[in-house]
Amino acid sequence: MPHHKLSSSSCFSGKLLVSGALALLSAVSMLIAGPARAHGWWYGEIKTFARTPADPGFPEGIAVHGNRVYVSGPATFGTAGRGPSKIFVYDRDNKDLTSTIVVAGEALDQEHALSCVAVDGHGRVYALSTQLGLLRFTKVGRRYVQGHYGAPLPDLPTCATAAPGEACAPAPIELPPIPNDIVFDEDGYAYVTDSFQATIFRYPPGGGAPEIWFQSPALAGGGPSPFGANGIRLDPRREHVYVSVTFSAADPSVGYIYRIPLVESPEEADLELVHEYAAGEAPDGFAFGRSGKLYVTLAAANAISVLDARGHERERIESSPGDEIPLDSPANVAFNDAAKTLLIVNHALLSGDADHFGVLRVWIGDTADPLEKPWLP
Template sequence: MRDRVVAATAMAGALLALGVGAASATAAVGDTSVFAKVAAPGYPAHAYVRPDGRVFEGTYVDPAGEGVPSKVFEYSSTGAPLRSWTVPGQALRAEHGVQVATSDARGRLVLLDRTPARALLLDPETGAFTPYATFPDLKSCPAGDLLVGCELGSDEAPMANYATWLPDGRLLVTDYHQDVIWQVPPGGGRASIWFQSEELVSDGFGGAGIALTGDRRAVLLSQAGNVPSDLRGKLVKIPLLPDLDPGRPQTLWQSGLGDFPDGIAVARSGNVYVALVGLAAQVAKVAPDGREITRFGTPLLGSNGSAIPFDGPSNARFLGTRILVANQSPIFGNRANQAILAIETGEEGVPELIPAGAGDPPRAAAPAPAPAPAARPRLRATASPSRIAVGRRTAVRVRVTAVVDGRRRAVRGARVRLLGRSATTSSSGRATLRVTAARPGAYRLRATRTGHRAGTATVRARR
């Protein structure tokens, strides 16, 4: 019965959302209106549109909010306030706040909490909060070294920011402080690093918005800025490899000084709408090839034709042909401007991917009638040389082996990848990769083959 009620609610909400999109089609592109005011404690950061058209908003860090827990508000698809919930278990004497990042396959909201560094599931039907994930506090990497599993910049506390699902049920979460993208395993648990790059290191202002491209072959990431060396942010495209690991990132677009790109929304056309929470007080529209098409709002002033100007616009989320933008007002703390605004775009967004079973632990496999097959052998990869010079093209010889029937044997047909180059091993398990490292650091060589567990090796680049 519950499943039927949820399905009926989702269908009704979707039809309502379509009606809103059709009604707004008569508006001119760029027309901006006030969708809803956000009640205390204010400081909205991400107006999340669930697939059924309902809108949810969390309250984020209020500088004067010590002792006041965060709240989650619900609105109809027309902006009417419906319900609210108070977040339990926060460290109220520290900076605290939640983002409603996404929802799972059962319609539960995924909340990213600042303090403690965790993710919660909120069931709007019952009001129940359930722990879902934790985010580790990484320690700084040793000076001059780039290692896996440590923080590349200065030592900062975790700050989970935005999230998107991978097709296999993993949840990717950006970390604004620690310059990584986390992956939460299907069903929840302790997060581990999915993506880390020296190019995205920043003090205090890091990875923000994240979304899949329309073809689901890549992840888009907004970067606030490489502070203090570069105050310009960027939009980065990270290809998804066949195993959904990250490929080599590509910078699509770069913002102006102090723009601080934040949340993003992807249209069916491939255009990306980027909220600029910094001094620009605008929302940028970027073409799939990285060209900046236009900006909504007057620079610095934020004037947009509505009763409330842009004041720290921190996200973008499609509702029909409009994008909802949360006005956080992080600099001025103007309560009158803390609202959700709606901008007409004249196009529709890419439907959000929420995999079947997302949010629930994977179902246990039925007992096999026959004995379980032998465990897949793990590949072992070795690289020679294991140290290379920055900027110099070097032939790295790779050998891949695995233990089969108690003996270590060469593996033919293994795929090896390093620094964007790939090759297939010969019958002797050998391959050669000619690579060039642009920066010093430790780079992971990865070997894969069907029927085997992946193997890795580390190649270090030094000046």
């Protein structure tokens, strides 16, 4: 079985200076050498969980609820004239595609996309549509019934051109809203990143119109891409909202992980840097493990970055030549706690290779810090 590429950022050395018999050295080495194996898996070993259909392709969002895995798409441009957005529903255990949710009501002759998904306590699925806003799908019998939960994000003028007192986007150029990722807090508020408008919006419990929760030029995209604010999650203590910036306008090509206090009205000065990624690595989605580690997809570097609780990178997980499907613009992540694996959505945005659309599973021996799944009206 091939070993996967693991690069460690810790000061741990694979060699021990041990005096004594070679047998003792061998025994100690067996305890600490990596990658460690458990249940037939190597730490960081990548396998295919499921391939997603090329229609519509470019999957991005993922959520796990019970034994169901929800994967949404397409999240790309150039969709005018193509078919509707979809959510694929897989059995977590046997990996079978059990049903397909087809989004209704999109103007298919115009650009349309479906980015990320979330689940509430009732098991209802929420998905971000660029055209329709925040949708909710309720399972009734064997089918999912689509409902409207939240209005589309507003198209804001840049703050440089806005009238005094007018809501505006602290972005360098005026672009339409691009809803990207979503996370609930325990009170039922849904926080949504807007990748083009340097803004985090918040939907109230029960849905309705989104309100501006936090804005900063630090969340604006730039360099090779206007994608700024991207992934979003709450920390395990529910004290902060973490957000990734894929490409920074302030420092083109560099990416960041920031955190913001989880309060009613955070100030721009409250934004705190957690980790900086080098140019061209492009942090995207992420998830917290019960261990406190943060698992971050690097969409351009085709890797999973593992940060400790202090924001220090400890290792990276990358594909090996023998993998059936390599990491290809990995987007969002979720946990399969039953197998202690990460489920990684292979977005394949840069390559456009339909053979790489899918979900990969990576054994990391960790389980999820459970996401909030509020019992919404």
